[in-house]
Amino acid sequence: MKKNDQPLYYFDYLCLGSILNAQHPESAKRGRLAHEEVLFIITHQTFELWFKQILFELASIQELFAKSPLTEKDLYTVVSRLRRIVGIQKLINQQFNILESMTPLDFLDFRDALTPASGFQSVQFREIELRLGLSHDLKPVNFGRFSESDRCHLHQIAEQKSLFELIDAWFQRMPFLKFGDFDFWRTYRKAVGNMLLQDERTIRNNSLLDESEKIHQLHELKNTRRAFDCLFDTKLYLEQQQKGQFRLSQTSTLAALFVHLYRDETMLQLPFDLLTSLMDIDEQLTVWRNGHALMVHRMVGTKIGTGGSSGHEYLKSTIGRQRIFSDIFNLSTFLIPRSLLPRLPEAITGTLRFQAPGSLGQ
Amino acid sequence: MKKNDQPLYYFDYLCLGSILNAQHPESAKRGRLAHEEVLFIITHQTFELWFKQILFELASIQELFAKSPLTEKDLYTVVSRLRRIVGIQKLINQQFNILESMTPLDFLDFRDALTPASGFQSVQFREIELRLGLSHDLKPVNFGRFSESDRCHLHQIAEQKSLFELIDAWFQRMPFLKFGDFDFWRTYRKAVGNMLLQDERTIRNNSLLDESEKIHQLHELKNTRRAFDCLFDTKLYLEQQQKGQFRLSQTSTLAALFVHLYRDETMLQLPFDLLTSLMDIDEQLTVWRNGHALMVHRMVGTKIGTGGSSGHEYLKSTIGRQRIFSDIFNLSTFLIPRSLLPRLPEAITGTLRFQAPGSLGQ
Amino acid sequence: MKKNDQPLYYFDYLCLGSILNAQHPESAKRGRLAHEEVLFIITHQTFELWFKQILFELASIQELFAKSPLTEKDLYTVVSRLRRIVGIQKLINQQFNILESMTPLDFLDFRDALTPASGFQSVQFREIELRLGLSHDLKPVNFGRFSESDRCHLHQIAEQKSLFELIDAWFQRMPFLKFGDFDFWRTYRKAVGNMLLQDERTIRNNSLLDESEKIHQLHELKNTRRAFDCLFDTKLYLEQQQKGQFRLSQTSTLAALFVHLYRDETMLQLPFDLLTSLMDIDEQLTVWRNGHALMVHRMVGTKIGTGGSSGHEYLKSTIGRQRIFSDIFNLSTFLIPRSLLPRLPEAITGTLRFQAPGSLGQ
C-alpha cells in the first residue's frame, strides 16, 4: 500500500507509460514505417535495461569491496551478485539471434535514417567494461561519438577503482600467505618442477608426435617453466607484467593460486567461487563480442557501420583480445594434482577452518 | 541523417532518457532501498517491452490475414513473424530464472510496498492471449484489477477477430479440398480404419500388458475411433465442438489435416510451417505459465499474491488448461503413415505444384 | 599414458566403437530407412547418457549424506553436484525442441516398427525419481513394461533412503534449534501473527476487490493461519502430514524455515544453497514433464502411446502433481520481512558464525 494509501497500479509502478511509449521509428517519421525497425529499437532497449541492471550490481559490488574489512557475509553477497550478472549475460547473449530474424535487406529499409548514429554506441556498455577493469585508451577520439556529458561520465568512472583493481588489492591483503616456519612455496615449487619434468618425458616418449612437433612442444614447455619461475622472482615478474603477461600483482597471483589449490578448505570456498564467477563473466563477454561481430557482419558485410562505427573486421579482432580476467584462467598453468599437493600443517589449516568437523547436523 | 540534418544520437534514438529513468523502487521512497527491487522492476520492464514486440507482430499478422486474398508472399511473412514470436518467447521464458536469483526473503523486503499491486497485472499479456484467441470470460471481475481504460481496451481487442478465428476462416477457404471425381476422404477413412484395426490387434497381442490394462487401452481406442468418425459427420462434429473437443470448424480441421498429410507438396509447405509455428507458440505459452507458477510458488508459498492476485495453486491449474491451438496437436491422432497415404491424382497435385520439377538449378 | 605405455587414443578412451555403432533403426531392418528414426534414437541415447550422469551424481550425494557427520566440506561438494544436476536438466530440457524438428508424419514412418516398445520406458528416469524421493506405487503393474531384472533393480533403489529422506533426517539433526533461554519460536510466531493481521487489513481495505473476492481471500488467509499453527503443534502437524499437506517432518520444516530466515549467517549459507538447489531440481523436473507431455501430444495427438504407454492426457496430469520438494517452496508462506525478524542473542549467533568478521582480507 502506498504511503498515502492510494492504490499502486502495476502499470504506474513499472512506469509503463514511459517504457512503452519510447519507440519512435525514424522510418515512420519519414513517411513509411519499416516493420523491423521496431524490433531493432526494442531489442536495443532491452539490452540497455539489462546493462543498467548489470551496472547496478557492479556498483554495489565495488562498494562492498571498497569497505574494509570485507566480511564473509559480504563475500557471499558479492558472489551471488556476480552470478546474477553471469545469468543476465547468458540471457542477453541470445538476443542477437532474435535480432537476426531481421534480414540485411530489412535493415537497409531504415539503416539510412539512423546515420550517423551507430548501431551500438552504448555508454552503459563502455561503463560496464570500465567498471570491470578493461583498460580503455580514453583519448577523446575513442569516445568521439558520445556526447560531452557522456564522455565526462566515462572519465569519472575510469578514475574510480575498477573491480579488477579492487580484487587485486583484496587478494594482496589475504592473511593466509604467511605460513610461519612452513615454507609452503618452496615445497610447491618442487612439486611443480617434478610435474614439468614428467611432462617433458611424456613429450619425448610420445610416439604419436613427429620430430618437429616435439621440438615445438618442448619449446612451449620451456616457456611454461620460465613463466612459473617469474611467479617467485619479483624482478622477473615485473618485467613480464610490463609485457602484458600478467595484469595482477605478484602477491595477488600467488594468493589466487593458493585459493585455487586449497579451495576445499571451508574458508577458501567463497574466494574460489569468486574466481570462478569472474572467469564466467569474462567468458560471457567473449560470447557477447562474438555475437555482436557476427550480427554486424551479417547486416552490413564488410562495410563500416552506420555513422562510421567500427566494422565487422574490427569487432572480430576484439573477441579474444579484450579479456579482463585472463590472469585467472592462466593460473591453471601452474596447478598440480591434488595428490602432489603439500599437506598444510595443522597450524595453518586451523586458520582456514573455523569449526569442528561435522558441526552441521551430527 | 535526420531530416533536419541534426546528428541522431543512439541515446536519443532509443529514448534512453525515458527508458533508463523509469526505475523508481517503492522501498527507496520509504527510506531504505531494497536491493532486489531494482531487479524486480527491470525484469518486468523487459517482459513488457518484449510483450509490446509480440503484440506488434501479432497485430501485423492479423492484418495480413484480414486481407483477402492472402498471397504466398504474405504467408511467408506471416510464418517468419510467428517464428520471431516463438524466438522471443523462448528468450523471456528464461527470465524467470534470473528473477529467482532474488530469494523469497529478499522479495519480502519490498513486497509490502507493492500492495495492492499484483506481481503480474499485465494488460499486454492479456492482450496477447486475446489476440491469439484464448477465450476469456470478460466479466468485470476478471479484469477487476485493471484501470477503466485498460478494461475498455481489452474489450475492444476481444471483439476483433483473433488469430485463431482468422486462421479458422482461412483454412475454410482453402481451395484444394475439392477433389472432383476423386473421393479422397473415403479412401482416407478406409486407410485409417485399417490402421486402427492394426492397433487393436497390437494391443490384444501385447504380452507386456495385463488384462486390465488391455481393457483400458481398447476403451481408449474406441474413443479414438469415435473422434475420427466425428470428422466426417457434421452433426456429431458440432456436438463434440459444443463439448470442447474441437475448437476449429469441421472444414478447417479437414483442411489442416490435409496440409499435415501432404505437406511435402510444394504449395503446402508454407501452410504446414504455419501449423508448426502455432503449436510452437502454444508450447512456449505453457512453458511461460509453468515458469510463472513456480516462481510465484517460490516467492510466496501457498499464500495469495500481493493485492490478492491469484496464488500459485490457481496458476498451476492453468498451465495445461489454457491452450489455444490444441486442435492442431490433436490432428496427429488421425495421421496415417506415408506408405498408406492415398496417392493424389495428377489433376490434383497439379494444382498443388506450380512448376516443372527441378526448375531451380538443373 | 596408459600403464602399459600403450598410447591411449581418444576413440578408445571414449569407447566410441560401442557408442557410435549403437544406432540400429528398425525401419532399416524392414527394408526402408525412415530418415528421422536416427534422430529419434540418438536423442534418446543422449537423454540416457545424461540420466546416467545424474544418477552418478545423485548416488554420490546420497552416500555423502549417509555419512555421519557431514562436514562443511562435504556440504560444499553436495551443493556443487546438485547445481551440476540442474545444469544438465536445463540442457536436456531443450532436447525436446530438437526432437520436434521431426514431424508427426515423419514419426509414423517408423512408429509401427517400435510397437510395443514405448517412446519412453526409461528405467534410469524412474531411478532418478526414486532416488530423489518421489513416492512411486511399486505395484507390478506400474512397472509392467520393464524387464524382470529392471523391476528388481527399481525395488532395491526404492528401499534405499532417498535424497528426500536423507535431507529430512539431516535437518532433524541440525544443532541450532536449541536456543537455551531464548524462546525464538514464540517471538517469531508473534511477528508472523502481526504480519497476517496486516494482510487481513490490506484485503479488507483493498478498493480494487469486490465483495466476493474479498470473502475468498479472507478464507485463504484463514487457511494460511491454520497451516502456520500446525508448525508448532505436533498433533495437528501429523494430521496435516497424513493429508499430504507436508512431507517433511515437523522438526525439519522448522529447521529449514530457520535456515531460510537467517541464511545471511555464514554457517547457514551452504544449507540455504542446498534448499535452493533442491527447488531448482524440482522446477526443472516440471519443465521436463511439460516438454515431454507436449512432444507426445504433438506426435500422437490424443492416442495412447506405442506399446500402450500412457498418453498425453496422463502425462499432462503429472506436470504439476509429481513434485518432490514442494515443502521447501511452501516455506515461503511463513517468511516474515527481515525488518521484523527477531534478533538472535549473541550466544546463538556465535555458534552460527565461526570467525571474526573481516578475517578474509582486512
Place this chain on the structure above:
Amino acid sequence: MKKNDQPLYYFDYLCLGSILNAQHPESAKRGRLAHEEVLFIITHQTFELWFKQILFELASIQELFAKSPLTEKDLYTVVSRLRRIVGIQKLINQQFNILESMTPLDFLDFRDALTPASGFQSVQFREIELRLGLSHDLKPVNFGRFSESDRCHLHQIAEQKSLFELIDAWFQRMPFLKFGDFDFWRTYRKAVGNMLLQDERTIRNNSLLDESEKIHQLHELKNTRRAFDCLFDTKLYLEQQQKGQFRLSQTSTLAALFVHLYRDETMLQLPFDLLTSLMDIDEQLTVWRNGHALMVHRMVGTKIGTGGSSGHEYLKSTIGRQRIFSDIFNLSTFLIPRSLLPRLPEAITGTLRFQAPGSLGQ
C-alpha cells in the same frame, strides 16, 4: 512389433547395454576413481553422438544436392535439415558450461591418465568441417594423432564434393540470371554507385568524426567500391579469389546476391532460407570454437594440451578465422535498399512466381 513378433524393449532398441556400459574412467583403473572423469567421458560421448547426427544430416543433404535436378521438395528437405543442424549446434554449444562445472584441479585428478590422448581428437568433428567445406591442409602431420584408418577415412571425405562446393555449383546453374533484354546488373550497379556516393557524403559531413577518422573511413569506402567492381569483372574477381577475398565463384556470388535482393519473390524464398541457414551454421561454429578455446584456457591455462594437442592460444586464433560461408555474410556489403531496387520486368518475375496471387485461400 518386431518381425519375429518378439516384443521390442526400449532398452534393446536403444542399445542401452552398449551405451551405458561404455564409461571406463582411466583413474579407476589406476586404483582411485576421479569423480569428475565420469562427467568428462559422458560429455564427450554426447558430443560425439550429436556429431554423428550432424554427419548423418550433412551426408543426406550432400546426396540431395548431388542429384540433378534438385526439386523444390528436395530444397525444402535440405533447409529443414540444415535448421535441425543449427538446433543441435545451439544445444551442444551449451555443453561446455556443464563441463566447466568441473574445476581445473578436478581435471588434474585424471588428466595425467589421459596422456597422450588429447582432450579433443574427434575424427567426426574433422569430418563435419570437411563435409561443410573447410579447407584443411591434409598433410599427415595435421592428422598425426588419428589412427591410420581414420586418416584414410578423412582423406576420402576430403575428396568428395563438400557442401560448399555443391552449393557453389548449384548457384551457378540457377536459371534466373538470364534476363533477356533487361540489363539487370547495369541498373543495379548504378544504384549501388549512388548509394556509395551517398555514403561518402555522409562521412564527409559527419561532424562527430575527426579528420583522421574521416580519412580512414574514406579509405575503407574505396575498398568497398573496388570489391564491388570485382563482382562484374571476371579477371579482377579471379585475382581477389586468389587472395582469399572470395571463395564462391563469380557467377554464384551474383546468383546469391540476386536471391538476397529478391527473396520476397515466392520462388526465391527457399533459396534465401538456405543462405540464412548456412550463415547460422557458420555462426554456431564460431560459438563452438570460442566455447572450446575458453574451456581449454580454463582447464590447462597456457600449457599445451594433453598429448600435445594445440593449446588455448592456437584454438583462440581459429575462432574467427575458420569460417566457411563468409562469402554469404559479405554479400550484405553490396545490398541496396528495397526502395532503390530495380523493378524486375514482368517477363522475369513470371518465371519467379508460379501461381496467381492469392491462390491459397481467397
